[in-house]
Amino acid sequence: MIEAMRERVVAACDGASKGNPGPAGWAWVVSDDSATPARWEAGPLGTATNNVAELTALERLLAATDPGVPLEVRMDSQYAMKAVTTWLPGWKRNGWKTSAGKPVANQELVVRIDELLDGRSVEFRYVPAHQVDGDPLNDFADRAASQAAKVQEPASSALGSAEPPPSPDTPKSGAPRRKPAAAGQRAGSSSRTIKAKFPGRCLCGRSYGAGEPIAKNGQGWGHPECRTAEAG
Numbered sequence: 371m372i373e374a375m376r377e378r379v380v381a382a383c384d385g386a387s388k389g390n391p392g393p394a395g396w397a398w399v400v401s402d403d404s405a406t407p408a409r410w411e412a413g414p415l416g417t418a419t420n421n422v423a424e425l426t427a428l429e430r431l432l433a434a435t436d437p438g439v440p441l442e443v444r445m446d447s448q449y450a451m452k453a454v455t456t457w458l459p460g461w462k463r464n465g466w467k468t469s470a471g472k473p474v475a476n477q478e479l480v481v482r483i484d485e486l487l488d489g490r491s492v493e494f495r496y497v498p499a500h501q502v503d504g505d506p507l508n509d510f511a512d513r514a515a516s517q518a519a520k521v522q523e524p525a526s527s528a529l530g531s532a533e534p535p536p537s538p539d540t541p542k543s544g545a546p547r548r549k550p551a552a553a554g555q556r557a558g559s560s561s562r563t564i565k566a567k568f569p570g571r572c573l574c575g576r577s578y579g580a581g582e583p584i585a586k587n588g589q590g591w592g593h594p595e596c597r598t599a600e601a602g
Contacts (some may be wrong), residue, residue: 382507385423394418398431436578446499
């Protein structure tokens with residue numbers, strides 16, 4: 371393992387489920403010294419929940435890294451992180467049952483992760499997903515897991531796989547932020563002229579009905595021609 375000669379390893383893992391439950395996949399990525407992906411792996415899970423995918427990603431990451439080297443794990447799953455850092459000790463004391471006496475969900479994966487964490491130094495760091503200029507390792511793992519869920523095929527740096535495609539959920543860096551849609555305007559509409567959802571009155575004093583074209587002017591919404599006249 372390339373981690374054996376290093377003092378600390380920074381990594382990220384993520385899971386994806388298209389439907390929850392639905393076609394699912396997992397992925398992990400280990401960085402090099404410049405915090406860019408050095409090696410990574412992703413794989414399919416068939417039909418599974420998002421929580422199973424998230425835990426599987428962590429389990430595969432722990433199994434693929436040197437237990438003798440301190441590890442930082444970046445994740446965007448609150449559930450997976452709390453499961454192994456907050457809830458796990460209590461679950462063990464209760465014989466792998468919750469405080470309500472019910473069996474721990476995804477117990478087999480949680481037990482396996484507990485075994486892999488035993489005796490090693492692991493720091494968990496929460497990073498929010500799908501952020502402009504967000505954590506690059508988490509973004510890579512997110513994209514790889516999503517791709518694995520979609521195509522249901524394994525991929526990795528060892529296989530020479532191409533870098534996973536960009537996520538449509540992550541805004542591009544430097545892209546202009548959309549303003550909130552105004553009353554009656556559909557979110558994401560690029561046209562300044564829309565159809566009114568409700569009847570109203572233009573600044574010219576004349577009314578307009580639902581379904582009629584309207585445009586925003588200095589005092590609200592009204593006839594498109596009144597907006598042009600005002601602008602001139």
